[in-house]
Amino acid sequence: SRCSGIRRQLENKRWYVLWTHFILIWAVYSSFFTPLEFGFFRGLKENLFLLDIAGQLAFLVDIAIHFFVAYKDSHSHAMVYDRYLIALRYLKSRFTVDLLGCMPWDTIYKVCGRKEPIRYMLWIRLSRAMRVTEFFEKLEKDIRINYLFTRIVKLLVVELYCTHTAACIFYYLATTMPASKEGYTWIGSLQMGDYKYSHFRDIDLWKRYITSLYFAIVTMATVGYGEIHAVNVREMIFIMIYVSFDMILGAYLLGNMTALIVKGSRTERFRDKMTDLIRYMNKNNLGKQISNEVKGHLRLQYSHKYTEATVLQDIPNSIRTKIKQKLYEPHLKKVALFQGCSPGFIKQIAVEVHEELFLPGETIIEQETAVDQLYIVCNGTLKGVRMEDDSKEEFPMHLPAYSTVGEIPIFSNTTLPYNVQACELCRLLRIDKQALTDILEMNFSDGRTILNIILEGK
Amino acid sequence: SRCSGIRRQLENKRWYVLWTHFILIWAVYSSFFTPLEFGFFRGLKENLFLLDIAGQLAFLVDIAIHFFVAYKDSHSHAMVYDRYLIALRYLKSRFTVDLLGCMPWDTIYKVCGRKEPIRYMLWIRLSRAMRVTEFFEKLEKDIRINYLFTRIVKLLVVELYCTHTAACIFYYLATTMPASKEGYTWIGSLQMGDYKYSHFRDIDLWKRYITSLYFAIVTMATVGYGEIHAVNVREMIFIMIYVSFDMILGAYLLGNMTALIVKGSRTERFRDKMTDLIRYMNKNNLGKQISNEVKGHLRLQYSHKYTEATVLQDIPNSIRTKIKQKLYEPHLKKVALFQGCSPGFIKQIAVEVHEELFLPGETIIEQETAVDQLYIVCNGTLKGVRMEDDSKEEFPMHLPAYSTVGEIPIFSNTTLPYNVQACELCRLLRIDKQALTDILEMNFSDGRTILNIILEGK
Amino acid sequence: SRCSGIRRQLENKRWYVLWTHFILIWAVYSSFFTPLEFGFFRGLKENLFLLDIAGQLAFLVDIAIHFFVAYKDSHSHAMVYDRYLIALRYLKSRFTVDLLGCMPWDTIYKVCGRKEPIRYMLWIRLSRAMRVTEFFEKLEKDIRINYLFTRIVKLLVVELYCTHTAACIFYYLATTMPASKEGYTWIGSLQMGDYKYSHFRDIDLWKRYITSLYFAIVTMATVGYGEIHAVNVREMIFIMIYVSFDMILGAYLLGNMTALIVKGSRTERFRDKMTDLIRYMNKNNLGKQISNEVKGHLRLQYSHKYTEATVLQDIPNSIRTKIKQKLYEPHLKKVALFQGCSPGFIKQIAVEVHEELFLPGETIIEQETAVDQLYIVCNGTLKGVRMEDDSKEEFPMHLPAYSTVGEIPIFSNTTLPYNVQACELCRLLRIDKQALTDILEMNFSDGRTILNIILEGK
Amino acid sequence: SRCSGIRRQLENKRWYVLWTHFILIWAVYSSFFTPLEFGFFRGLKENLFLLDIAGQLAFLVDIAIHFFVAYKDSHSHAMVYDRYLIALRYLKSRFTVDLLGCMPWDTIYKVCGRKEPIRYMLWIRLSRAMRVTEFFEKLEKDIRINYLFTRIVKLLVVELYCTHTAACIFYYLATTMPASKEGYTWIGSLQMGDYKYSHFRDIDLWKRYITSLYFAIVTMATVGYGEIHAVNVREMIFIMIYVSFDMILGAYLLGNMTALIVKGSRTERFRDKMTDLIRYMNKNNLGKQISNEVKGHLRLQYSHKYTEATVLQDIPNSIRTKIKQKLYEPHLKKVALFQGCSPGFIKQIAVEVHEELFLPGETIIEQETAVDQLYIVCNGTLKGVRMEDDSKEEFPMHLPAYSTVGEIPIFSNTTLPYNVQACELCRLLRIDKQALTDILEMNFSDGRTILNIILEGK
Incomplete structure (x- = not known):
């Protein structure tokens, strides 16, 4: 029931x-x-x-x-x-x-x-x-429809409706004068080219309406040609009210337009950041290579829009945790280093993990530098590059999917003897050394499992 | 006396x-x-x-x-x-x-x-x-009256008053010419439809004033029909001054409008955040459930406006402390876990507490995850959900008002074997584990009281 | 020499x-x-x-x-x-x-x-x-002159100068036609009221100039009455260029106005903050007293503009240090607690000190709360208020100038048994407990001096 | 091949x-x-x-x-x-x-x-x-061309093109009426000064086009003189569409202008900061000297635009590391204090180093103050200034290029007995004491090398 x-x-x-x-x-x-x-x-x-x-x-x-x-x-x-x-x-x-x-x-x-x-x-x-107003308000809240578009359409509809109403009132004011005095009304005294609007009440409805609407629009847009204008006191008063109202409405339209544009397009912000960076790199004579890497990265950011941190920051902690676990747990479960670890441990790792994209040629871990991030390879292949004085030796790293990079330097507090670079567009998960250590402290047995895996792998 | x-x-x-x-x-x-x-x-x-x-x-x-x-x-x-x-x-x-x-x-x-x-x-x-200006300034500072409204009214009054003054000066300029030369004044040479303003000094005051005002408004709004216009040099000079002044005034009106709109409505900001989040969630194929939780939370935030942190941040520390104690002390005194604790301890806890709302179904504490927040239930009921592989066991938690959640995992450094979720809209107070530990260190005896309560409860 | x-x-x-x-x-x-x-x-x-x-x-x-x-x-x-x-x-x-x-x-x-x-x-x-342009640029950089004013004056001068130039060109264009064809020029074919501009070359220079300028201004402000308008092709072309240029100039004027206003007045920001706070306090039913304290503090902030932190933040560290020492060393040397301390110690304290204003009735240190700030009284008198359950005992604290508040709770890790409140507008220097401890660690002997003073004072 | x-x-x-x-x-x-x-x-x-x-x-x-x-x-x-x-x-x-x-x-x-x-x-x-649109889009993305300029040119081109199209349609509308009814078209009924547009089809093409364009521009800029205006219903309808479209276009032009200006010029922001600082310094009666130092520093910042931190902050960590190493490694290798240190150590130092400029007379290290920064001199000469009560002793410090300042106080936890000031514009590299200590902990042998150099230098 x-x-x-x-x-x-x-x-x-x-x-x-x-x-x-x-x-x-x-x-x-x-x-x-x-x-x-x-x-x-x-x-x-x-x-x-x-x-x-x-x-x-x-x-x-x-x-x-x-x-x-x-x-x-x-x-x-x-x-x-x-x-x-x-x-x-x-x-x-x-x-x-x-x-x-x-x-x-x-x-x-x-x-x-x-x-x-x-x-x-x-x-x-x-x-x-x-x-109709309520309908527009609902439309504005609907995220599927472009906001700028809805806003402009709404403003246009309001403007046109006001004009329509004003046009009708303009004509109404002319009809309040007796037919004998039609020379004292705006339409009765009107002459356009060789056409006279005398005995205007007998003219085609369509022509009368268009003339009124034309008067109203030309006034609202402050074009005011002046071939049509108020003639008697009543019309003057209505035009004064109409014009004052239009000023407010026009200012509101303009203000809205500006507000929408000031908020600014992503393209513009991308351009600004790019300009600043290029100026900085030119000033410091950084080489072509770094310059290209930086540009490439910015373009990637621009087209992939991966701004996780900013998007998730206002969400309550509990939901953010859930999202991260949902996203990264399936990957982490497949990681060779974490085989045999408890689900709780995996869950905690998932929360601390950050996703990062690397373009071909970008360096992930620098040769002989302190390593403070553990990287997990989700997609893509890496290579090692050993730089010695002026010679440069390059060798591919045959890493199966879900293998880790940097685990040995992290656990032994040493550095890598070569750079790790991306061969193609790589998606890596990054976990901070400190965060990893904190989690391992809480999950002692998982730590031992991981160390065993590392020692076996050696 | x-x-x-x-x-x-x-x-x-x-x-x-x-x-x-x-x-x-x-x-x-x-x-x-x-x-x-x-x-x-x-x-x-x-x-x-x-x-x-x-x-x-x-x-x-x-x-x-x-x-x-x-x-x-x-x-x-x-x-x-x-x-x-x-x-x-x-x-x-x-x-x-x-x-x-x-x-x-x-x-x-x-x-x-x-x-x-x-x-x-x-x-x-x-x-x-x-x-009158002073009156408007007082009005602007009055928070009970809508600011946007006051501002627009003020700008309108200023514009209309300027127009009124200009209208009077327009007429005055016409009267400075001798009656015989009235064809050399704007009003004397005027013809509207079939009506001529000859011998304008004898026309009804109301009609003369409305005509002047009409001229002034049509000029100010830059409509400028042109059926009325300056005729002699004096009138031209005044119109030039009036028009230049109007441009500044118009720009000021527009600037104010834009400024008020650019600051932006809450609806718009809510929309933007929502759009970003939904795009993020769609890209990552997060399920329906999380998606709904996030949307629900944002809507709650939007309608409840609980933005405590931002509102209180510029207030001096001493006042903020007082506000928090006033708000949360009465609740904390009733908490079972804190029975028998010293008032000083309660006061210190009150300062560190944060209020949070949870929608039905939102997870408060995640199963087998490190617990670093102690929650105090103010309103609402909670339930536990145990997830094991693919099975899901749900059971209500019969928590009396002002009971705490998460105290055992915090004090024993363990995790909970089930999720804690909200059954209905819950208001919880949250205190950070670190902050709690710091306070307990300073209040040793209170710490012992709490541990005793926990041990008894076990 | x-x-x-x-x-x-x-x-x-x-x-x-x-x-x-x-x-x-x-x-x-x-x-x-x-x-x-x-x-x-x-x-x-x-x-x-x-x-x-x-x-x-x-x-x-x-x-x-x-x-x-x-x-x-x-x-x-x-x-x-x-x-x-x-x-x-x-x-x-x-x-x-x-x-x-x-x-x-x-x-x-x-x-x-x-x-x-x-x-x-x-x-x-x-x-x-x-x-002249260079002069205006210098004026804009001069901080003694109001920026908004300079900007608007500059824009007005530019607009008026353009109008003046356009007026001269308008007249010039009319003179390029032979006198016999003056009916094909804007001024030769002009009739204003009963006055005809025939044989315009013989008219008074002043009248010709004002008519041209009137034409130019009315066009620029887009009023366009239309009683004066272009007549031949040359004039049309010039007006088209002039009008297009005016649109850009007008948009620039408006944009500048808006930009200046959007940056916003302090009054407005004060109002916004006040509104948010009052809404927050009403929602939470905080009493009249706290509400008044908060309002008082905001008004003080508004009228005293003491925003030290934000002003000094972009200055290099070395200069900021110097400013702080210059400001606070003279005061600190007179503090009873620091008598006998080394100049180096005083200097280090000066860097860490923050100035704070307290309104009459504001609480400085809360009864039975952890004290983590040492206060030094620069101006004003304080009082103690002991609250016990519902009774309230008030007593004045006879503190000589440059005495300190809170030193005993800080050094003995205890709390005060009463609130310390301000009797009148007080200026206090505040130093964080942690910062003080760090400095004392580096200056062991100064620490002993201070402890001796405290013990003597007991 | x-x-x-x-x-x-x-x-x-x-x-x-x-x-x-x-x-x-x-x-x-x-x-x-x-x-x-x-x-x-x-x-x-x-x-x-x-x-x-x-x-x-x-x-x-x-x-x-x-x-x-x-x-x-x-x-x-x-x-x-x-x-x-x-x-x-x-x-x-x-x-x-x-x-x-x-x-x-x-x-x-x-x-x-x-x-x-x-x-x-x-x-x-x-x-x-x-x-053409595609070409403009490419132009907008090109960073070598001024963005404001491209934007305004694009908007102008769009406006002018719309006007051109409208002008052609205006004329077309007039030609759709039979030649006998030319008094019912805008151009057939037109009279400018003494010139009549009767039999307009026979008039010079150039004249007809300019007249149409003049009509279109005067309408678009809302000047609307009114000597040319719509006459029949078809023309009225087209003008209504054209004017409505212009309003949107005009608002878009204005909005863009404002947005570009609101983002604001650097001059303005410089002015604002300067004003705030000067007000602050006047209020606190800081002396001439500090005031000049602050002003000098701000001007330097303004003209050198060294805003490294903000520019580099959105770049991924690995690239930032590379940039810093590229910039500072060559300098650090020449530093006397680091002679004999491992390349890995130099690399790690390079990442933590910050560049700073000091104007003549600015104090780098304050007398008898805790030293927490190690400075490396890249360019410029320094001097020592000993202040004792009211006497002031000044002596030059003969520091060779790439020598360090502050190493002894840092390693012995003491202070310097004199101020270190810049004699001319100095470029220094600064490394935080804490960061240095952390790196030394990881590179024990390098630490011993450095200590030996210091002891030898003593």
Whole structure:
């Protein structure tokens, strides 16, 4: 029964998600159409009227659905399924606004003798734009979608929507003047080339809307050609408000753009680091070889993005431990040196291990230098290079997979008589001598196992 | 007597605060009205004249009050109550400007035969705008009000006030030309649609002001339709100054916006960290489970904002100590392991303790791993999970509140044979093994008490 | 002789500085007048002609002086006084341009039969603007002058100078058309209100210049009213170049503004830290008292700006040591506890000492807590507060100046039975227990002296 | 044979690089000319036609070449030389678009009876702009070229190219109206000064193009004079798209500028640090001398940019070791104190050494202070200064090159009885006492050698 309950819940959920997307489309339509209706239509024609009625019905159904949808309590983070609480919460919050938005205001307007104030009620429907805003907020949190892109799209949509609304209000302001005084409105007094907008109420809807939108966009982008401009006091006041608002919006757009760019691209940071390093190497006349090694390493870092340390640092210790064990235990179990060691020992080693990539020709252990890292070969082959005064002797090191490098110098406190270099791109695990010693101290018997393996290998 | 003195002082203070708010309103009015009077009125009408006189009287009273208000010496940070010093300080600083501002310049202008230069004295009253600026500065320091909001409001007010002043000056410049030459002024030569501004001096004040303001805003926002523009040299010069100033102001507005946004929202930083982690986990094929744990933890961090360490780091040591003791001592006193320990010991432990939250399923102590943290359970229940090869045995740990986890492995240098995991959201206090050992060394007897408790518990 | 040589050098230097300022003024004049002459004058009138000749003479003298002024070698950082080298360097670098700039081009133009190409040579004089640029660079490095202010002034000057030059070129372009075709130039076809610019060559110079400048500024600020605009192809091309350049300049201005603001004010950072702390304290229900202490401390930090550690961190060790010894040795010599200690010991202590301020009521040493800091009182009085269960006993500590707090607990590894708190704003020097122990180990005899003093004091 | 193969490859490569540059020029030409052809030419004249054919032929050759050029496999990072794979890859990717671009659309248009839709195929050629973009990306990664400069040039080129394209489309839109209705197009209804653009199709191409470009630039920079503006609905729609796109582009330009400036100049950071330090020194009344030392050091740091530590920190340990050995081994081998030491010992010392610069008068080792650094003199001379109470005795230290300072105090745990100061700019190598001790512990015999040298030197 519990199982079927969950299944029902899931099915409901799928239906509910579909429904929210369906309503989202209606919300977009309603947000777009409401200003248009307010500005350009005093009473809708039949086809638009039917579309509008369909929309309002959909929203009525949505109101009904709201009484059955569980919500997450903000305090206890638990879902609330109690119908009474759900209803109470909805009635207290958006119910009134939602219901008023669903009223057929166009019909009421026609019935009541076409009184202007009724048409102002249309704006209540703009509360539906909130659903679109919520959708964008969800989009921003979605990591699969590029953040910069979402941000710019959102800003553009906001700007264009504001422009659309302003365009509708521009036209509305012109219609508030009687037809006889159309010379005192922005559109009535307008002449573009040889075309005059006299008797503008009779012009094609599309042309009127585009002219309004053109006016609004040209103003918002502060281009302001000036062939269209405010004419009477009402229009001036609206333009002043619109322009002031645009300044804030424009500054916000710009600020966001800058913020996104200032955070900076990885390419740029890579370039900066590279420049600094090359300058340093030139100043000190370091040879071609070292210079190439450094460049190669930086490029590798750039393309492989292996920045483990920084990524994992804010995670709690226990999870980091788990991640490291998951990553390195399977490798460590195969290491010849650790055969016969206890699982606990392997686990502890895994936590202390660091992954490192070496490019062909990079030196891993320096000849006659104190060795303080034990390396475990995961992939790739190594070679030894013995440098004596000016002669240079090179020999391959036939290391099977999961063999170790540097174990003898570490346990006997000596140095290696040759450099160990990478032949190809090698992936090595590195463990610090001190960390290894600490772990061995805690696992005495494992230490003896390892020493035996080393002595046998000698 | 001292008590009544303080009471009088407080009462005075309340009256004084009320008075400053009262004067602030007059200052707003005066800052707004002064440019308007300068531009549009050559001699005020009766009702405006009376209002103006009332304002000047209020400011006269304010001057008198300034002689009785104690001030804080900038050097010694002490309040100065000496009347002579108060008077001297005020006389030396703003007294002259304040007094000149209170003169009834309108009356003087009318009496002196309407000479223009007298009207320039009106601008002295703008010094009152300083009070509004001071008010905004106080607002900015107030942490209860959203900083971004205050900043934007302030910038908007500054922009609008500049526009208002510019509008008044625009109109004033037009009035400096004789009526016969009105075709050589911006407003006299203006035609908007079919409406002509000829004989502009006779047009409704409201219409003239709105036209001026429209001109000023359209110029400031660099829309510059161009239907209104400078006509004579004087107007050109003023517009050049105004436009140059606007560029600086606009850049400042934009810079502020950007700065506020660049500092960045928490959401964005949360997103970035999440993205990096998920990319890392996908690259390394870490399983679903770890992935979810990490995500859960990050979300918890995001919603709980428990960033203790960073918040407390700049505080002096002594205060930090106090805060920690205040927070954790009550809990530590109830811990079974510390029963019978000295208060000093508890205090020292409190300083070293760290609070950590664990989500259901997160592992607190790993099976067969060196334990270097002692955990104290504040809230929540834990369970043990023993993993052997592929089998997994789970059992609840019936830990009473304020019991400890990991004390035996720590004191005997062993490991636990099972994982300790959280069953629900747990709040644990964590103390580092090293820190604990150091404290125990200093409090030998407390160490013995604890060992006894452990041995009894075994 | 060496002495008098230096004196002569200094006198020369003073004269030289005066001369560079004198030439700077001429450079400003020349930079400003050259575009004006190019645009508005075809042959100067007598008074302007004489002024111009005077300027060219001054620059000729400056050329001569350049042959006698020592310079700093960029490689060896040493001054070069050798006349031959000085002359060679100058001849190789700016000599030709400087000399060509001094030619009386106006006279040559008049003599050669007023050929246009000669007037183009005037632009060579713009190389003098480099001196103004150098002056601004010096100003920017001067720490006495507010950086933000210098930066904004510089940007404004650059913008205004570009506008001025553009204005002159605008007018010049109009004059390249024959007078009969003035309807095909921007100024000839211009009508502002009732005023027509026909026969513009005869209009007052001031009016022509202001109109050009107005055009240039309105274009640069992208207001673009449009009552003045390009008319022929030449003008269009120039405006396209000018507008493109302005976009870059505008972006640079904005970028600089933003950069200056993003770096952020101290007020803002103070606010952020305060907000975080208050939120933290509210969440944890820390009492009023701790809350006030924390706030007080932050405000103190904000107003005293004592951020020693951060300021000194990039300085080499040797200088930092010196600074600390200079600051703290005089105090340490007066400390009762260190009487009879060797100067070397005092010096070593001085390096390890940290200054700390305590507000009235702040706790310096906590009752029954491990003491790991030795405090030396520089200013202010302290008090002891013993808290027992719920009773609280307060007593003043009569500490003479330069006495120490916490020496007995430190040397005997015990705790204090009472809190030590500050009565007023106290300045204390703090030395870490570990650092003190290390120094005492190196100075065995000083350690004995101190112990004796403590034992005597008991 | 292998050798000649490589030589052929290199020669091919040189030819190939030349060819890519040749094609790049054609790509620039094609990207520029395509919009122009679309907007202004309905059928090319003979000379332009031949040029166009030449370009298309070049691109045809380029297509053929693409079938022979090896590419780097994105997965294995290896070059692929297999002809079949090369061809397959090219056919799958850009082949179709490249081939369609090479079609002689102008001829087809003329042949097919001048049908408009065929001319839309021209836009396919814009895919060639990708080559220019690729070129800019390569330029950005090139560290020899100033990044800021590349960035600004790229942004400018993008802006100008967009403007050019928009200008061509503007003109195209005007030509889509029949000649009889030219009063309903932006250019047909245009009047500039006394010049009318009636019968605009007959006007000089250059004039028409400049007018279009002027319109586009004035709109993009949001100047919008308004003497040219959209007239019919088509033009309005295009301007709306163009303006919206410009807003995004402008914000991107601004954002980039700001980002580049916010990252900040070194001068500014130098200034900030200097200001903080001077304020600190003034507050504490540190003398002139220390103040000058600090300033001198900061200036040295600023001009020498020796920030070794920060530059090298992200490089893997093995490379850093190599760099340090390369830099310091030659110096260390010449040090008198290390004569007779093993090469391994020298190598280990080299890793631990730090380079430091000292200005004349800076103190290197302080009198009677614990010495914890061994200094090796690379360049410059030192002096000793003994300070006793108020007397000051100065004597030069005749140190040969590569001698050491501070070895006796370090090995005997004593202090020096005098300050060691720099006489001129000195370059010293510094090694920490602790690091030296650790190395000596590992190289016992080298330690004895050094001690013998010290004892002999005594």
